[in-house]
Amino acid sequence: MKKRKTIDSFFQQKEHTSASQDHSPSNIEVSIPSDQQFNKSPTIDIDVSSLEPDPALRTPIWKYPVNQMDEIRxxxxxxxxxxxxxxxxxxxxxxxQNRRFQxxxxxxxxxxxxxLVKNAAFCFPCFLFEYKHPRNPAFTIDGFKYWKRVNDGDRCTFLMHIGCNT
Ligand SMILES: [Zn+2]
Structure with missing residues (x-):
């Protein structure tokens, strides 16, 4: 009898914890019922308004469950x-001298x-198709803010970044 009570209170506690994480970026992982992970129909509703817009705060796509990645993308x-x-x-x-993003x-x-959070530049395609070991962390994780290197002729970091990805 005692044991069952412990298990019950454990589940109650867990439920409470996930409800209180409503505003965390990983909310999507938490809020989708676990039985849907094995549901083969591709009808996972991603609430777009719950996705973080700022690239410095986003959860990397590869951190989502595999069956949700395309939907998130x-x-x-x-x-x-x-x-x-x-x-x-x-x-x-x-x-x-001071330089600013333009x-x-x-x-x-x-x-x-x-x-806006990091005052840094990021790359959208790199975010969309990045895997666990980023090839370009400056444009997906750290953010790029060496503004001096933008429009610096052939050495322009943005131009060079496109070059690396095609
Ligand atoms: Zn890129």
């Missing part, structure tokens, strides 16, 4: 690259994303 493609337009972005200091870069580099 489709949802993000629908959301388009995250390109928040601001008149002026925060400065980044290089020696004795919103017109979005027009030239349609795959480009900008994180």
């Amino acid at each position: 489709r949802a993000y493609i629908k959301m388009r690259p995250y390109q928040p337009i601001k008149k002026e972005y925060p400065p980044t200091n290089f020696g004795n 919103s017109h870069w979005f027009k030239k580099f349609t795959w480009l994303e900008y994180s």
Whole structure:
């Protein structure tokens, strides 16, 4: 009798924990009932509004269960690259000069994303198709903010990044 009581309270506790994680980025993993993982019909409803828009805060696609990855990818493609337009972005200091991210870069580099949280640039396709060991962590995990290297002729980091991926 005592044992059963312990198990019951364990489950109650677990339920409570998952409910309180409502706003965590990994919410999707938590909220989908586990019996659906074995359901072969591809009708998993991903709540797009629950997906994190800022590239610095997103859960990498490879961290989702395998059967959800395509759905998550489709949802993000629908959301388009995250390109928040601001008149002026925060400065980044290089020696004795300040450089800033420029919103017109979005027009030239349609795959480009900008994180307001990290004041750094990210790459949308790299995010969509990244695997566990990122080839380009600067554009998927760390974020790129060496603005001096943008539009620096052939050495432009954004141009070089496209080159690496085609
Ligand atoms: Zn990329």
